[in-house]
Amino acid sequence: MQRQILEFLSPAELAKRLNVSRRTVFRFVSAGKLPQPLRLSKRTVRWRWADVEEFLAKHERPKRGGGRR
Structure with missing residues (x-):
């Protein structure tokens, strides 16, 4: 049986992976x-990377940019 490693990302880590x-x-x-x-607590949130990948595969990938110039 293969073990799946769960990877939890902080907001900063997820931002870095998504380049935003x-x-x-x-x-x-x-x-x-x-x-x-x-x-995880009142001030701590994390994303499971596998959940993010699955979500992005099912939905349109977020676009970057479009902000003020």
Whole structure:
């Protein structure tokens, strides 16, 4: 039997993987472009990388940019 390693990402780590800012990660969550994070405590959230990959495969990948110039 193969073991699956669960990888939990902080907002900063997820932002780095997606090449966006931390704030944009939360904007994407609010807009339904990323899954809701797991709340570990009052001020700590994490995402399972496998959940993010699955969500992005089923939905359109978030686009970067379009901000003010």
